[in-house]
Amino acid sequence: MMWWFHRKGPSGFSGASTAEEVTAGVDGQGLVAVITGASSGMGLETARVLALRGVHVVMAVRNVAAGLAVKESIVAKIPGARVDVLELDLSSMASVRRFASEFDSLNLPVNILILYWYQIKTPSPRPSQSAVVQICRLCLMWWFYRKGPSGFSVASTAEEVTAGVNGRGLVAVITGASSGIGLETARVLALRGVHVIMAVRNVSAGLAAKEAIVAKIPGATVDVLELDLSFMASVRRFASEFSSLNLPLNILILNDFISYGQSKLANILHSNELSRILKEEGVNISANAVHPGAIATKLFRNRTIVSALLNSIGRIICKSVEQGAATTCYVAMHRQMKAISGKYFTNCNITCPSSQALDAELAKKLWQFSLQTVSS
The missing domain is CATH 3.40.50.720 (NAD(P)-binding Rossmann-like Domain)
Known part of the structure; x- marks a missing residue:
C-alpha cells in the first residue's frame, strides 16, 4: 500500500504529496480564490496554502465566528496574508444571493473557485480509525467478490x-x-x-x-x-x-x-x-x-x-x-x-x-x- 501511495504519476507527484509540495514555487500574487467550507479540514488547509502562495483568499463559511478564528490563525502564521471571511450557506438560496452581493461589493475578480461543501442532515462523529478500517474493508470486499x-x-x-x-x-x-x-x-x-x-x-x-x-x-x-x-x-x-x-x-x-x-x-x-x-x-x-x-x-x-x-x-x-x-x-x-x-x-x-x-x-x-x- 505504501509503495502504491508513494508511486509518482506523470505529474511527478503521488498520493503522498502535500498541498505545500505541489504548490512549491508558485506565485499567486494578484489572484483571488473563493473557498467554501474553509473553516476546517481540507478547506482550511487549502485556504492556508493558497494564502501562503500569495493568493487573496475569500473564505465562504456558514459559521462566521469559526471563519474569523481561522483567518486570525492564518494571518498570525503568514504575515501579509490577505484573507476575507463572508457568510455562505449553500443550502439556502437567500444566503447565496446575500454572499454574491457582499462579494460583488469587494470589487474583486474570481480567479479560483473551490467548493468544499458537505451538507449532512444528521450529526456525524469524526471518523475513527475503526471507521476508516471498515471503509477499506468494504473497498477490498467489493474487489474480492467482483x-x-x-x-x-x-x-x-x-x-x-x-x-x-x-x-x-x-x-x-x-x-x-x-x-x-x-x-x-x-x-x-x-x-x-x-x-x-x-x-x-x-x-x-x-x-x-x-x-x-x-x-x-x-x-x-x-x-x-x-x-x-x-x-x-x-x-x-x-x-x-x-x-x-x-x-x-x-x-x-x-x-x-x-x-x-x-x-x-x-x-x-x-x-x-x-x-x-x-x-x-x-x-x-x-x-x-x-x-x-x-x-x-x-x-x-x-x-x-x-x-x-x-x-x-x-x-x-x-x-x-x-x-x-x-x-x-x-x-x-x-x-x-x-x-x-x-x-x-x-x-x-x-x-x-x-x-x-x-x-x-x-x-x-x-x-x-x-x-x-x-x-x-
Missing part, C-alpha cells in the same frame, strides 16, 4: 467452482498434498469423485491427511506416494510406483515450490511449451498454469517479517485455503475449461502473465534443459 467472465471471483472456493462436476473415472496426481492448498485441492477433487494420488515428501503426514479426507468423504479413493521433487532419484522412484498402479494420469497438479519466484515463471513456461507440443502432435490434453493468489499458509513460516505481516493483515488481503484452491480445481475440472490449453489463470479467470512468461523461445530452452536433466 466476478470475472467465468462467473467466479477471488472469493470463490474450490467447492463452489466444482459444484455439479462429476470426476468419476479421473485420476489426479497432486504434489504437496499433505497441507495447505494441496490438501484442499485433494479434498475437493476426492469429493467430486476423482481418484487422488497424493505425492508428498512426508508420507506420515500424507497418510494422516488421507485419513482425514476419507473420514469426511466415505468412498473417497485416495493413495499416498512419496515424492521429493528436489531429488531425481525420488522422482524416478515415484514414477515407477505410480506406473505399478496401472492408472491413467488425467490431471497433474504441482503445488510444490523450490525456488519460489523462478519456479512460478518456470511453471508457466513449462505449461505453455507442453500445450504447444500436445497441440502439434494432435493430442487432446490441456495444459494450463495457475496462480492461486495470496494465501496465509505456512509457506513463509521461516520468514519472520513476511509471516508477521500475514498474521497482522492476512485476514484482509489474503485468501483462505479454500479460496486458494479454487482456481486449481476450476482449471482441473470445470466444464468451461473444455478445449482450453496454454493459458494462465488467476482467480478462476484467464489472465495475461508477464512478457517473460510468454517468451516461446525461453519456453523451448527450458523444455530442452528439463529433458537433458531428467535423462542424465
